[in-house]
Structure formats: structure tokens, C-alpha cells
Amino acid sequence: MNRREFIKGTLAISAASFFSPTILIDGGNRAMAKENLSWWQKKSVYQIYPKSFLDTTGSGTGDLRGVIKKLDYIASLGVGAIWLTPFFPSPMVDNGYDISNYTDIDPRFGTMADFEELVAQADKRGIKIVVDLVFNHSSDKNQWFLESKSSKTNPKADWYIWRDEKTNWRSIFGGSAWEFCEERGQYYLHTFATAQPDLNWENPEVRQALYDAANFWLDKGAGGFRIDAIVYIKKPSEFKDGIVDSEDGLSSIHNITAACDGILDYLREFKEKVFVGRDIFTVAEANGVKPENLSEWVGKTGVFDMLFEFSHVNIMFNRGVEIWHRARLYKLSEWKKALSESQIATANSWYPIYFENHDRPRSVNTFFPSGSDKKLAAKALATILFTLRGTPFIYQGEELGFENAKFNSIDDYDDISTRGNYDLARADGLSDKQAMKFVHRFSRDNARTPMQWDSSKNAGFTSGKAWLPVHDDFKACNVEIQEKNPDSVLNFYRKLSALRNSSEVLISGEYEELYPENEELYIFTRTLGDKKLMTIVNFTTHEVKMPITGGKKIIGNYSDEKNYLRPTEAIIYEF
Numbered sequence: 001m002n003r004r005e006f007i008k009g010t011l012a013i014s015a016a017s018f019f020s021p022t023i024l025i026d027g028g029n030r031a032m033a034k035e036n037l038s039w040w041q042k043k044s045v046y047q048i049y050p051k052s053f054l055d056t057t058g059s060g061t062g063d064l065r066g067v068i069k070k071l072d073y074i075a076s077l078g079v080g081a082i083w084l085t086p087f088f089p090s091p092m093v094d095n096g097y098d099i100s101n102y103t104d105i106d107p108r109f110g111t112m113a114d115f116e117e118l119v120a121q122a123d124k125r126g127i128k129i130v131v132d133l134v135f136n137h138s139s140d141k142n143q144w145f146l147e148s149k150s151s152k153t154n155p156k157a158d159w160y161i162w163r164d165e166k167t168n169w170r171s172i173f174g175g176s177a178w179e180f181c182e183e184r185g186q187y188y189l190h191t192f193a194t195a196q197p198d199l200n201w202e203n204p205e206v207r208q209a210l211y212d213a214a215n216f217w218l219d220k221g222a223g224g225f226r227i228d229a230i231v232y233i234k235k236p237s238e239f240k241d242g243i244v245d246s247e248d249g250l251s252s253i254h255n256i257t258a259a260c261d262g263i264l265d266y267l268r269e270f271k272e273k274v275f276v277g278r279d280i281f282t283v284a285e286a287n288g289v290k291p292e293n294l295s296e297w298v299g300k301t302g303v304f305d306m307l308f309e310f311s312h313v314n315i316m317f318n319r320g321v322e323i324w325h326r327a328r329l330y331k332l333s334e335w336k337k338a339l340s341e342s343q344i345a346t347a348n349s350w351y352p353i354y355f356e357n358h359d360r361p362r363s364v365n366t367f368f369p370s371g372s373d374k375k376l377a378a379k380a381l382a383t384i385l386f387t388l389r390g391t392p393f394i395y396q397g398e399e400l401g402f403e404n405a406k407f408n409s410i411d412d413y414d415d416i417s418t419r420g421n422y423d424l425a426r427a428d429g430l431s432d433k434q435a436m437k438f439v440h441r442f443s444r445d446n447a448r449t450p451m452q453w454d455s456s457k458n459a460g461f462t463s464g465k466a467w468l469p470v471h472d473d474f475k476a477c478n479v480e481i482q483e484k485n486p487d488s489v490l491n492f493y494r495k496l497s498a499l500r501n502s503s504e505v506l507i508s509g510e511y512e513e514l515y516p517e518n519e520e521l522y523i524f525t526r527t528l529g530d531k532k533l534m535t536i537v538n539f540t541t542h543e544v545k546m547p548i549t550g551g552k553k554i555i556g557n558y559s560d561e562k563n564y565l566r567p568t569e570a571i572i573y574e575f
């Protein structure tokens with residue numbers, strides 16, 4: 001059946017004035033045969049923030065043995081890999097993204113033997129361990145930096161970015177991106193926190209040291225890498241002031257350094273020295289790479305297998321600069337367009353589908369209107385997550401429909417970026433109350449509260465004092481309760497994951513969006529040969545007319561079926 005016949009045969013526009021005319025985004029998608037796909041394309045990935053997953057020692061901080069203990073739970077989600085956020089030695093200024101030794105384990109998380117056991121135990125369940133490489137910057141307590149800052153002439157003197165003069169760049173976590181170092185009498189550059197000095201990728205010794213660290217983890221059995229903040233490794237050829245964008249007189253470093261010309265030369269070398277010839281996958285975090293440039297970054301012609309680009313999660317921010325109190329309202333059609341553009345741009349490569357991670361607020365609070373039923377919303381987002389084309393990434397707690405946390409005072413927040421954004425809002429004239437509204441909406445701590453395993457003290461996460469308070473809904477929302485409820489978000493995730501893992505059309509089929517201008521529904525199809533599935537999701541809190549006829553419902557977040565869509569309803573149809 002070709003596309004035109006399909007539209008004639010199965011789609012009926014029920015009310016011309018209600019729905020925009022059918023406009024199909026022509027993706028030019030090419031279906032890929034399932035047998036040609038790699039293991040990481042056929043299964044999902046589960047992301048773990050070890051600090052908040054499960055504490056086996058009573059320290060209040062999760063650890064690697066906690067991950068080992070829950071491998072059967074993770075396997076029950078049908079995933080093929082676990083992405084672990086950093087577990088390396090770290091002063092924890094940015095919860096592990098400030099690394100003081102790239103080839104060891106922080107004692108808070110366990111030992112190298114624990115890591116090796118985790119790799120082996122996961123392997124028995126068909127699950128690979130994916131390591132997070134934080135190569136744009138290290139910790140200021142890293143031996144490399146301690147040496148570099150000690151003089152202008154030591155062997156590591158230009159392993160970091162030193163200047164006599166500073167520019168007006170604002171770091172991503174707030175304040176100047178330059179810090180004066182008395183010892184050396186110069187400023188060093190830090191894209192993120194003061195304690196996260198940027199490494200100098202111009203220096204071939206630095207690059208080699210980083211490649212060696214990556215290869216170390218591959219030799220330990222890592223199945224792939226998530227590569228942190230990679231767009232910032234190349235700086236512009238000239239260091240000039242940027243345009244002031246806030247009352248603090250500074251200019252966001254993101255606008256100045258993200259994806260600078262020449263970055264791909266480094267990345268091609270990185271690929272050559274580390275990834276080539278290994279049965280692994282790479283997914284790089286790349287805020288600022290436009291969908292139209294994706295082909296240079298991913299797939300056979302690119303450097304990574306997948307790229308976490310930010311267009312759909314940062315839809316509320318201009319140019320990807322996360323100044324929270326400047327968040328804007330956006331239309332559903334804009335959000336759908338961001339997803340469709342990424343789907344189209346990766347039609348011949350691959351895409352990591354995600355709505356949550358340790359940096360984002362919980363998706364049920366972000367992408368659905370405030371009055372929506374949160375469990376239905378969690379299932380609706382899951383329906384999209386498992387039916388877009390690409391590898392679904394599930395972030396711990398997302399599979400239970402976790403909601404944002406809400407702490408009373410800015411002092412209750414641990415996350416460094418939350419404090420930076422709060423300060424910027426205050427500097428721009430907002431009251432504490434106004435600034436806290438944005439903290440509640442966007443703080444990264446929203447998604448970092450401990451995993452909720454059961455209804456016991458601290459949700460079964462720790463026998464000690466949790467490093468970040470457990471969400472106060474844990475008695476109603478936890479793994480133990482959801483295991484027992486066939487209708488839970490957790491069991492819905494399991495069903496969808498099993499469906500995707502066994503469905504050629506969901507793994508390989510072409511993506512096509514229908515009714516892109518509709519501001520209430522997201523509708524898209526996946527097609528492989530004569531098989532077609534359609535996902536339809538109602539993003540409103542009211543009933544909406546069903547714009548399609550025909551098709552057999554195979555799963556949905558309401559058990560029965562009507563000839564209209566109920567609030568937050570999501571359905572997958574088979575044609």
C-alpha cells in the first residue's frame with residue numbers, strides 16, 4: 001500500500017475546520033533491515049544516577065553494589081544497556097562531573113572489583129555497561145590541573161586554558177567563566193563550575209591522555225560511552241567579548257563556544273583512536289548541534305552513533321541557553337516539529353529518544369499541561385518514547401512516572417546549576433518567590449531524588465540519611481506497589497518495551513508525522529513494507545475528536561476504546 005492509498009483508505013479528516021489539512025512531513029526515511037542493525041539499536045537503554053539509585057552501605061549515597069542488586073529489576077524492563085553517570089573519584093562539586101582521576105572508582109561508589117562484577121553480572125543478563133566520559137573539563141583537584149596551575153613552565157602548563165586577560169563570558173552554572181589563579185598569576189577558563197577547569201584539546205598530549213582513559217574502560221568491558229558536553233571542547237580562534245544578555249553584564253559561553261568550527265577534526269581523531277573496530281555504541285551530549293548538521297556528527301559519515309541534541313527538551317529556551325526565568329510558552333506544534341526534524345535528520349543514521357535524564361525536570365511535569373493526570377501522562381510519553389525511531393533511553397524513575405520534587409528554600413537544593421540560575425534570576429530583579437517558581441519547574445534536583453523502591457523508611461533507598469530528600473510521594477509511588485498493579489506505569493513500560501523489542505516495524509520502520517499543525521494531538525506512523533503502526537496522543541485535558549478511522553488498537557493508556565480521545569489518551573494502532 002503506498003502512502004496516498006493509506007491516507008485515502010484509513011484516514012478521514014473528521015472536521016475540516018477542527019483539524020488542519022493533512023500535511024505530511026516528507027522524511028525521505030529509509031527503512032533499515034533489522035538484521036543489519038547493531039545490538040544497541042534493537043534494545044533500550046536505562047540510565048542510572050548511581051548516587052540516587054540504591055545505597056547498600058547506609059552512607060546515604062547509592063553505590064555500584066546497589067546497581068548489581070537491582071540488575072534483575074533493570075533486566076525486567078527489556079533493556080540492552082545501562083548508562084551509568086560518573087562514578088570516578090570526584091570532589092562532587094557537580095556530583096561526579098568533576099573528575100579527579102579518570103581511571104578509578106570513587107570509594108563512595110565502591111571499588112574496581114565492584115565495577116568488574118557489575119560488568120560480568122550485567123553481561124549474564126544481556127546488558128552492557130555504558131560509561132560517561134567527561135572530557136571537556138576535569139576537576140580542579142585532578143593531578144593534571146594541580147600540576148598545570150603550579151607554574152607557566154611545568155610540563156602540563158598548557159593542559160588547560162590559561163589567559164592573562166578575561167572576557168565577559170558567563171559560565172553555564174552562572175558567574176564569570178574565568179577564575180583567577182594566584183599561584184600562576186593567570187585566569188583559567190571553566191565552561192561549567194569554577195571547580196571544573198576546561199581541558200585544552202589543542203594540546204595533542206591532552207587528547208592522547210583522554211583517549212587512553214577511554215580505552216582503559218573499554219578494556220574493563222564497557223559496552224559504550226555517553227560523552228559529556230562534547231560541543232564545548234573546541235574554543236573559537238579568537239577570545240572576544242560576547243553580547244551581554246543579562247543584568248549581570250555577562251554573555252552566555254554557550255552562544256560563543258558551542259560546536260565551534262574545527263571541532264569535528266578532533267572528534268574524527270577521537271573516533272579513530274578509541275571507537276573504531278569496537279562493538280560499542282557512542283552517544284554524545286550536544287546542545288547546539290542543529291538537526292540539519294546531524295549527518296556530520298552521527299552515523300557512518302559522522303563521528304558518533306547517536307547524539308543527544310536538545311531541540312525538544314529545550315524548546316522553552318531561546319538558542320538553548322537555559323536561563324530559567326526567561327522560559328517562554330511554546331506550542332505543541334513546535335515541540336512536534338523539533339522531534340520530527342530530528343527523526344528526519346537521522347533517517348539514515350540513528351537517534352537516542354529521550355525525555356528525561358539527570359539534568360532535566362521530570363517529563364510528566366514538563367510536557368503535559370498542569371491539570372493532566374500524571375500517570376496517564378507518564379504512559380503517554382512512554383508510548384512516544386517506544387514508538388519513535390531510535391533507541392529509547394529511560395531515566396531511573398521515569399518508568400514509575402516520577403514527578404518533580406519541590407523543596408521550600410534555595411538552601412535545600414544541592415545542584416550547583418540550580419543555585420546559579422536562582423542567583424541570575426535574583427540579579428535580574430526577581431523576588432525569592434518568583435525565582436523559586438522557576439527552581440521548582442527546572443531544577444536538576446527534580447530528577448535526582450532517590451529511587452523509590454518500597455514504602456519503608458527512605459523508600460528503601462538507604463538505611464542512613466539520604467543525601468537528597470526522598471520525594472514525599474514515595475508511599476504511593478514506588479517499585480513494590482507498581483510491581484503488584486498490572487495497570488501501573490511500570491508494567492506499561494514493560495509491555496511497551498517488549499512490544500518494541502519484538503516489532504520490526506517499531507525498530508526499523510520509517511517515521512512520518514501526520515497533522516503537524518494540530519495543537520492538540522501528536523500523530524505519527526512507522527512503516528515497514530506493508531506493515532504500519534500509528535501512535536496518537538492527546539496532549540490536552542479535554543476530549544478531542546478522533547481524526548482517523550480504521551486500525552486496530554494494540555495498546556493504550558485507557559483500557560477500553562471510544563471513538564474520540566479522552567484527556568491525555570495515548571493509543572498505538574496497527575493497520
Ligand code: GLC
Binds near residue numbers: 229358
Ligand atoms: C553535562 C552533564 C551535567 C553536568 C555538565 C558538566 O551536561 O549531563 O550533569 O553538570 O555536563 O559536566
